Amino acid sequence: xxxxxxxxTPQTASVKDSIEGRRAVRRYTAEAPxxxxxxxxxxLALEAPSAFNAQMRDLYVVTDDATKQALYExxxxxxxxxxxxxxxxxxxxxxxxxxxxGLLGEQRxxxxxxxxxxxxxxxxxxxxxKDAMLVAGFLLVAAQSVGxxxxxxxxxxxxxxxxxxGLGGREDRAIGLVIAAGFPNESPAHPGRAESRLHRI
Ligand SMILES: Cc1cc2nc3c(=O)[nH]c(=O)nc-3n(C[C@H](O)[C@H](O)[C@H](O)COP(=O)(O)O)c2cc1C
Numbered sequence: 001x002x003x004x005x006x007x008x009t010p011q012t013a014s015v016k017d018s019i020e021g022r023r024a025v026r027r028y029t030a031e032a033p034x035x036x037x038x039x040x041x042x043x044l045a046l047e048a049p050s051a052f053n054a055q056m057r058d059l060y061v062v063t064d065d066a067t068k069q070a071l072y073e074x075x076x077x078x079x080x081x082x083x084x085x086x087x088x089x090x091x092x093x094x095x096x097x098x099x100x101x102g103l104l105g106e107q108r109x110x111x112x113x114x115x116x117x118x119x120x121x122x123x124x125x126x127x128x129x130k131d132a133m134l135v136a137g138f139l140l141v142a143a144q145s146v147g148x149x150x151x152x153x154x155x156x157x158x159x160x161x162x163x164x165x166g167l168g169g170r171e172d173r174a175i176g177l178v179i180a181a182g183f184p185n186e187s188p189a190h191p192g193r194a195e196s197r198l199h200r201i
Contacts, residue, residue, distance in 0.1 A: 008034040010146045018145040023190070025149035026079040028182025037146055038063070038085055041181070044142035045087070050131040052112045054100055057132035057176065059139075060088040060165045067164055071178060074160030079151045083180035088165050089136045091128035094172040095119070125174050132176030139179060149184035152177050 013021070042061055050056060062068060063085050071080040071088075080086055095116040101109040116124060136152065143150045158175050159168070167173045 008037055010037060010040040012145040013147075015141065015145070018141045022140055022144040022150070023188045024151050025184045025186055025188060026077075026082075026151045026180070027185040028079075028082050028084060028149065028180075029185045031183050032063075032084040033148055033182065037148065040146055041139060041143045041148060042087070044145075045089075045135050045139035048131075048134040048138040050134065051127060052104060052108065052115075054097070054103060054112050055131065056092040056097070056128040057135050058090045058092065058173075059135060060090060062086040062088060062165065070164035071156070071161060074164055075153065075156035075178070077151075077153060077155060077180075079153075079180040080178075082182070083151070084182045085180075087136075087139055087179040087181060088161065089132045089139070089176040089179070090162075090165070090167065091125065091132040091174040091176050092172065093121070093125045093128045093174050095124060129174060129176050132174075136177035136179065143179075143181050147183065148181045151180040153179070 038061060042059055045059060068080050068086055071086055072078065096113045100112060104112055119127065140150050140152060154177060156178060161175045161178060162168055162170060162173060
């Protein structure tokens with residue numbers, strides 16, 4: 001008897017259940033998520049807020065085997081080979097983007113530009129990485145909510161990841177998180193959280 005296929009229409013679990021139920025999962029079944037499911041996860045992830053709503057980040061959705069192989073070679077992490085889909089969240093580290101006026105309108109774009117023009121390259125990177133990591137966080141919960149498990153990672157060579165997704169040599173891009181995803185084929189236990197990390201002031 002074969003196991004019933006996982007429902008592939010986006011039936012979303014609650015935010016609470018998605019947050020509590022999410023684990024870092026590195027083994028996936030051979031079943032590929034539908035395009036609809038992948039698109040829904042990407043759409044929800046990009047609902048994350050960003051500074052000025054300037055959206056100084058991009059989401060790359062990788063289903064191509066050669067690119068997954070390159071991500072494996074950038075990291076030595078096998079989940080990128082097994083995962084039917086890998087999401088890469090990249091930060092836009094340039095001071096302003098060409099489309100910022102279209103996104104914000106002339107006046108807000110000017111405020112944004114003057115805000116970013118005073119920033120060092122390190123601060124620009126930090127600000128854009130903040131936008132990127134919010135997308136990554138939303139993505140982990142969104143994926144869980146539609147039944148997909150995820151493996152968030154930062155253990156890779158950033159330049160090699162950039163090369164893998166067509167951003168090789170781009171100094172105006174940085175990588176936030178690389179996230180393998182698929183239907184879970186393992187059930188890791190909750191690793192525990194320290195109460196000492198919560199501070200009530
Ligand atoms: C920023 C970040 C980087 C991580 N990097 C890796 C990684 O390179 N490889 C990996 O297998 N897991 C990685 N993890 C997964 C963590 O080990 C995992 O989230 C943590 O142990 C907590 O477990 P949980 O996600 O099941 O709650 C990373 C997680 C985060 C948030």
